[in-house]
Amino acid sequence: MIDKNAVFRIRSLRNLNIETFEMYRRPDFVLVPELESLGQFITAESRLGGARQDGSIGMELGYLEKGSVEWWDGGHLQEAAPHSVLIDQPGDWQGGASAIVHPCHRYWLRFRFPNEGALPGLTEETTLALAQAFRAIKVHHFPGSPALRDLFVGLLEQQRDPARFSEEYSRALFHQILILMLRDYERNQQKQVSSTTRRAVAYLSANVEREVHVDEVSKLVQLSTGYFHELFHKETGMPPARYHQRLRITAAKHMLIEHDLTITDVAMNLGFSSSQYFSTIFKKVVGLTPQRYRSLRSKVSNPR
Structure with a gap:
């Protein structure tokens, strides 16, 4: 049984501001073994991006439901708006070393593509194709489908209250997140503006x-x-x-x-x-x- 108290905390910031941080991580608290961590973060206060609280191993994929995250490269500003996909490549800081995380509500999961073999439930061919596609993404963010929010919420609901076949159900949600994010990225690359x-x-x-x-x-x-x-x-x-x-x-x-x-x-x-x-x-x-x-x-x- 998952000990929710070990991975969930709410703390007060400056009296009335509330920060919620919910995280499940390996090896003890994640239903799907191939996930390194899974969670959500809600904050009412801006802060600098930094080292990930759940470590830097693996790729982090997130969905920004509300708020914004911005990056400064020394000459240009980039900003992720609500309904954006957020991507941190392996070893990267949370949002990048130049990020400011503004008041927001975001979901994330972290995992590693295997060097050999396949992700559970996928073929080697599909795993390799997904790995190559995600590793080729060089941006921190891009517009995402609102349906991603429901997939992340579903993962967290299964995590909080696991039942029979919850692992299999969660794995199916994880695979949908991977495919939908990749489709969103490719669609934005091809987007035509009048x-x-x-x-x-x-x-x-x-x-x-x-x-x-x-x-x-x-x-x-x-x-x-x-x-x-x-x-x-x-x-x-x-x-x-x-x-x-x-x-x-x-x-x-x-x-x-x-x-x-x-x-x-x-x-x-x-x-x-x-x-x-x-x-x-x-x-x-x-x-x-x-x-x-x-x-x-x-x-x-x-x-x-």
């Missing part, structure tokens, strides 16, 4: 120093506001206004990281009406004040 949306994105990207209204962009691309809004949302995953807001906040992050500007200077450079309004929007999007973000990002000493 020339209309590309033109709109270029316009929004070139105008981060001011607020841009949706009807302004819809006139540019010669579409009705409603149809443009629907098309843009479908092809980018978010409405035009939110997309532009995130572009402006990303520009603000660059200024905070790369320049010794005051918060007021950053706000004015990006066309916000006041530093107070800018700070409110920044915290709403990022989960941190601009000052706290700059402080936390400055602690990353080894961006990659």
Whole structure:
């Protein structure tokens, strides 16, 4: 019987913030022997990425249900949005050495592809094909299917309350996660974006120093506001206004990281009406004040 108290903890952070960390790991607490670990993490506080709490052996696959994780490579920011697949290759830090994990809810599992033979329940041919495909992925994240959340929840439910054939059921869920993640990756590699949306994105990207209204962009691309809004949302995953807001906040992050500007200077450079309004929007999007973000990002000493 699994001792849940050995692998589950909830702790208070700064009085009202709650962090939940649930983990099952080998050799004693994982139903599926080929999994090194399995769990979920919910936090209301941003923190730096770091060494994995369950060790660095094997590949870690995760699903970000809520929140965000970002990376800085010394010149560019990448950010995983909700419903993203997260991948840490063997030996990598959690999210990479340059990551900030913002308030989020994420699920993960960790495992190793065998050097020889097959994963239980799969043929050697299928195991090798999956291993080669996952090892070839060079990104930290990509958009994932919402169905991944249900598969991870199913794994955790089987883990918490095992019954007859729970190992076999869990193994089937694990295999579905592998295949669905790979399909999501390949689909995103082949994704086509219309020339209309590309033109709109270029316009929004070139105008981060001011607020841009949706009807302004819809006139540019010669579409009705409603149809443009629907098309843009479908092809980018978010409405035009939110997309532009995130572009402006990303520009603000660059200024905070790369320049010794005051918060007021950053706000004015990006066309916000006041530093107070800018700070409110920044915290709403990022989960941190601009000052706290700059402080936390400055602690990353080894961006990659």
